[in-house]
Amino acid sequence: MAEQYDIVIVGGGIHGVGVAQAAAAHGYSVLVLEQGDLAGGTSGRSSKLIHGGLRYLESGRLALVAESLRERALLLKLAPELVRMRSFFFPIFRTTRRRPWQVRAGLSVYALLGGLRAAARFQRVDRRDWKTLDGLNTSDLEVVFRYQDAQTDDAALTRAVMRSAETLGAQLAAPARFSAAILTDDGCEIEYACNGRAESCCARVLVNAAGPWASRVLDCITPAPVCRAVELVQGAHIHVRGRLDAGIYYLEAPQDGRAVFVMPWQDGTLVGTTETRFDGDPGDVRVLPEERDYLLTVLEQYFPGFPSEVLDSFAGLRVLPVGVGPVFRRSRETFLDLDRAAGPRVLTIWGGKLTTFRSTAEKVIRRLGRSLPARIAVATTHTLELSPS
Numbered sequence: 001m002a003e004q005y006d007i008v009i010v011g012g013g014i015h016g017v018g019v020a021q022a023a024a025a026h027g028y029s030v031l032v033l034e035q036g037d038l039a040g041g042t043s044g045r046s047s048k049l050i051h052g053g054l055r056y057l058e059s060g061r062l063a064l065v066a067e068s069l070r071e072r073a074l075l076l077k078l079a080p081e082l083v084r085m086r087s088f089f090f091p092i093f094r095t096t097r098r099r100p101w102q103v104r105a106g107l108s109v110y111a112l113l114g115g116l117r118a119a120a121r122f123q124r125v126d127r128r129d130w131k132t133l134d135g136l137n138t139s140d141l142e143v144v145f146r147y148q149d150a151q152t153d154d155a156a157l158t159r160a161v162m163r164s165a166e167t168l169g170a171q172l173a174a175p176a177r178f179s180a181a182i183l184t185d186d187g188c189e190i191e192y193a194c195n196g197r198a199e200s201c202c203a204r205v206l207v208n209a210a211g212p213w214a215s216r217v218l219d220c221i222t223p224a225p226v227c228r229a230v231e232l233v234q235g236a237h238i239h240v241r242g243r244l245d246a247g248i249y250y251l252e253a254p255q256d257g258r259a260v261f262v263m264p265w266q267d268g269t270l271v272g273t274t275e276t277r278f279d280g281d282p283g284d285v286r287v288l289p290e291e292r293d294y295l296l297t298v299l300e301q302y303f304p305g306f307p308s309e310v311l312d313s314f315a316g317l318r319v320l321p322v323g324v325g326p327v328f329r330r331s332r333e334t335f336l337d338l339d340r341a342a343g344p345r346v347l348t349i350w351g352g353k354l355t356t357f358r359s360t361a362e363k364v365i366r367r368l369g370r371s372l373p374a375r376i377a378v379a380t381t382h383t384l385e386l387s388p389s
């Protein structure tokens with residue numbers, strides 16, 4: 001007889017492993033199917049920031065920023081070796097579109113939402129200290145603000161969450177590719193291929209955490225649940241030789257005013273990101289030559305003496321609701337869709353942030369409550385520590 005689980009999750013990115021951890025903590029039996037490596041999709045190709053998202057204040061997303069800052073505070077406690085506070089610098093030049101008063105106002109709101117803790121405070125960098133800023137171009141520089149936010153290793157964080165889930169009894173099958181599901185009255189029958197062998201199992205609920213592949217997963221379900229209208233937008237990073245010492249820089253791209261981060265990463269520096277519409281197979285996403293040039297131009301503009309030798313580059317895919325206007329103004333909210341309101345059998349996670357994976361996972365479990373049997377919780381994700389391998 002096919003193995004029976006409370007929850008089967010498609011996708012071993014941060015959302016899939018986050019839901020596995022929360023589900024196992026609530027006492028449910030759970031299996032994660034990952035077609036490649038954990039964090040092999042977007043969750044290993046992000047900007048690696050655990051942050052409130054200062055720029056989301058511009059589009060009035062106060063609730064998202066506040067939730068993210070709460071999750072940041074929790075992750076700093078639960079995963080001190082994986083999530084670390086860093087100094088962020090926001091330089092404002094005569095040509096910068098955002099004026100000093102606007103940035104000051106944004107940072108004040110950010111500090112308020114961060115609970116006015118020491119980590120939330122910001123200050124102006126004294127002009128005499130500009131020379132300590134890694135060779136930042138100071139011609140036409142008016143003001144530099146310094147604030148705090150956090151950085152992580154996104155792939156290591158994803159693996160740590162899966163390990164935590166496994167210690168609570170969750171199972172991982174990888175490489176295991178989900179291929180089909182048939183919805184029944186009270187659950188689903190699932191087919192997947194593990195190491196080339198056809199396997200099947202049953203679940204009360206299927207969680208579709210396949211990120212940019214989510215609509216393809218829905219296509220394999222009978223009867224097919226309604227699919228949200230989303231578009232994929234690729235974000236590229238380049239990893240260049242040479243390291244910044246002072247911290248992470250929040251810059252305005254001279255080409256279009258978008259936010260670009262320049263940050264220390266491993267032995268070099270990471271520069272990202274871009275926003276390019278993507279139509280192909282998510283497995284084929286690659287950094288385009290024009291994205292590489294765009295990011296190098298930002299680096300050269302702000303750090304003229306910096307070596308621009310590209311060591312590596314990678315691109316990930318954002319899943320955003322279809323909309324009009326510039327992509328960077330589009331919602332970064334997480335959407336949770338059910339196949340039916342009463343007794344859902346499929347839940348799909350669209351979009352979202354690395355930072356809010358834990359709170360998203362808890363929302364998923366709450367939304368699925370009525371489809372799942374009563375179980376006794378064995379832990380709470382509020383207190384489960386995460387550590388690197």
Ligand SMILES: Cc1cc2nc3c(=O)[nH]c(=O)nc-3n(C[C@H](O)[C@H](O)[C@H](O)COP(=O)(O)OP(=O)(O)OC[C@H]3O[C@@H](n4cnc5c(N)ncnc54)[C@H](O)[C@@H]3O)c2cc1C
Pocket residue numbers: 010011012013014015016033034035036037038039040041042043044045046047048049050051176177178179209210211212213217234235236273315316317318349351352353354355356
């Ligand atoms: C460029 C960029 C930068 C970002 N920077 C940040 C940041 O700094 N901070 C932040 O908080 N957020 C950031 N985000 C957002 C964050 O990275 C994503 O929201 C998050 O990683 C999405 O995780 P996921 O688990 O939903 O998807 P993914 O990580 O893409 O995981 C989906 C997984 O599903 C698997 N899969 C797909 N189909 C199947 C199948 N049929 N069978 C089995 N497995 C399957 C894939 O192999 C993949 O591993 C960024 C996003 C992008 C694109």
